[in-house]
Amino acid sequence: MSGKFITLEGGEGAGKTTCLKHIEKLIRHAGIDLCVTREPGGTRTGEKIREILLDRGNIDILDETELILMFAARAQHLNELIRPTLAAETWVLCDRFTDATYAYQGGGRGISKERIAELEQWVQQGLKPDLTLLLDLPVEVGLQRAGQRSTPDRFESEDVAFMQRMRSSYLDIAAREPERVKIIDSSQPLENVLLQIDHIFTEVLAG
């Protein structure tokens, strides 16, 4: 037996922070032990790598460096936190995971899926989320929402074309893996978004 590994994905301004808190509440109310974490980050070393990746001042980071740093943080996260937690039969709820790499570094930056898959295989050794919720909304709506927050980080500063490619990549993954990846229409008002999540979790928590 092992805990369930659940990930939350979406473009900029999709409402992940808000939805993550709601999912956390649903799982804890069901009496299930839960660890909430995020990528890039989740460990001491991973959080240091996150700082490098998000810092807008780091304009010289190569696409390859960015990709490798994502997987470096992920290797640390898997070994230090995710695998031991799942082995202890505790569920893991992770804010972004490898689908984000396919969407941002693959779709956004144009790195080939094959290259990403090589690193995925090496670092994850077949471990994948049991369930992924993809908060999907038109790029313009997301950017408008995200724009109401503080200064944009290195990824939030990318242009609309980057965001469109990132969204398409996410939707491609969902189309290829409909059992694992559930699309949530997050362009809806928040109460409707949370209802869609409730609907999915009624089944997850019953099973």
Ligand code: T5A
């Ligand atoms: N990254 C990450 C990669 O490039 N590759 C990888 O492999 C990985 C793992 C950091 C960055 O790293 C990149 C992608 C990211 O750019 P992050 O910290 O998850 O990842 O960054 P953000 O996308 O910025 O995520 P946040 O959780 O900070 O914010 P969200 O999803 O943008 O959402 P949130 O909840 O802050 O909502 C934005 C605003 O919209 C409102 C909220 O109140 C808030 O003001 N809102 C709504 N308004 C109306 N209707 C709704 N339904 C609403 N839902 C939320």
